[in-house]
Amino acid sequence: xxxxLQFALLALGFVLLGKGADWFVEGAAGxxxxxxxPQLVIGLTIVAMGTSAPEAAVSIAASIKGSADIxxxxxxxxNIMNILVILGCASVITPLLLARSTARIExxxxxxxxxxxxxxxxxxxxxxxxxLVLCVGFAVYLFYLYRMAVNSVPxxxxxxxxMSLGKCVVWTLGGLAVIIAGSNVTVNAATAIAVxxxxxxxxIGLTIVAxxxxxxxxxxxxxxxxxGNADIAIGNxxxxxxxxxxxxxxxxxxxxxxxxxxxxxFDSYVAIAAAVLLWVCVLPKEKLARWAGALMLASYGVYLxxxx
Numbered sequence: 001x002x003x004x005l006q007f008a009l010l011a012l013g014f015v016l017l018g019k020g021a022d023w024f025v026e027g028a029a030g031x032x033x034x035x036x037x038p039q040l041v042i043g044l045t046i047v048a049m050g051t052s053a054p055e056a057a058v059s060i061a062a063s064i065k066g067s068a069d070i071x072x073x074x075x076x077x078x079n080i081m082n083i084l085v086i087l088g089c090a091s092v093i094t095p096l097l098l099a100r101s102t103a104r105i106e107x108x109x110x111x112x113x114x115x116x117x118x119x120x121x122x123x124x125x126x127x128x129x130x131x132l133v134l135c136v137g138f139a140v141y142l143f144y145l146y147r148m149a150v151n152s153v154p155x156x157x158x159x160x161x162x163m164s165l166g167k168c169v170v171w172t173l174g175g176l177a178v179i180i181a182g183s184n185v186t187v188n189a190a191t192a193i194a195v196x197x198x199x200x201x202x203x204i205g206l207t208i209v210a211x212x213x214x215x216x217x218x219x220x221x222x223x224x225x226x227x228g229n230a231d232i233a234i235g236n237x238x239x240x241x242x243x244x245x246x247x248x249x250x251x252x253x254x255x256x257x258x259x260x261x262x263x264x265x266f267d268s269y270v271a272i273a274a275a276v277l278l279w280v281c282v283l284p285k286e287k288l289a290r291w292a293g294a295l296m297l298a299s300y301g302v303y304l305x306x307x308x
Contacts, residue, residue, distance in 0.1 A: 007189070010185075013182045013184075015182070016182025020178030020219070024176055027168045027169065030171070031169065041148055072121075072260055072264055076267045076271050079241045080300070082237045083275060084300035084303070085296070086218045087237050088293040089221075089293065090224075090225040090293070091289065092290050092293040092294060092297070097286065098282050099286075107279045110238055111272060111276060117245050118269075124261075125258065128253060130253055131250045131251070132254075134245065138250060141242055207304070207307065270303055274299070281296075
């Protein structure tokens with residue numbers, strides 16, 4: 001009976017995530033139009049940080065409680081899933097055009113910070129000093145976004161004209177609240193089901209919890225892609241992966257040293273390879289085609305098969 005309840009809660013979580021993503025994308029796109037802010041900047045900042053809130057909450061709580069496998073597994077697993085599953089699903093639904101800066105600067109930065117995290121963990125721990133280095137990397141990223149916003153040419157208002165600024169803000173914040181609530185319900189239910197099935201903490205962190213905390217990115221990116229907001233869809237994922245490492249792991253490391261288990265070496269290789277695969281797929285034409293999305297989904301299927 002309890003297991004049936006968990007499955008029911010899992011379904012409820014998906015419903016909340018879907019509805020919240022609709023509101024969130026509409027509000028964020030409306031704000032971008034009202035202020036003449038490029039949608040890419042909105043995707044890389046507000047949307048990315050908002051949809052990464054579950055990763056931050058789960059990872060920081062796990063670090064305080066000493067569940068290091070959940071902390072690292074959640075971030076590494078989420079970053080793998082963000083690229084291979086979420087961008088894979090979004091691009092299969094509709095090919096995604098990328099801004100030149102995304103292909104030339106932001107994706108390589110994702111590769112660099114992912115490799116940096118792996119390098120920091122080679123001694124078996126992400127220490128306070130490592131966390132400070134990651135914070136510096138986050139400051140550099142924020143400065144880059146500031147320069148991008150200042151130097152960009154404001155686009156003509158196309159979306160959000162029918163909504164007042166107040167309504168856009170309410171939709172954005174309300175959608176984010178529903179997304180986070182749905183994510184919490186989903187993560188708790190999925191983790192309970194996984195424990196019932198006897199899965200290890202590492203597997204739960206890399207798959208169930210990573211999927212649960214990545215659901216906001218999934219629903220937001222797929223919704224954005226379906227509505228033609230490709231910059232939000234891609235910026236959300238790229239920004240979230242950067243945010244997960246340079247803020248979530250950094251803040252966790254500032255609280256307590258985070259053990260980096262040897263078992264995560266392979267998963268880190270996969271995270272780096274996933275980012276490189278994305279870069280290779282988009283670099284020639286600055287476009288993520290359907291075939292690339294299918295390749296990403298197939299790659300995650302192989303990785304999941306290896307884990308299980």
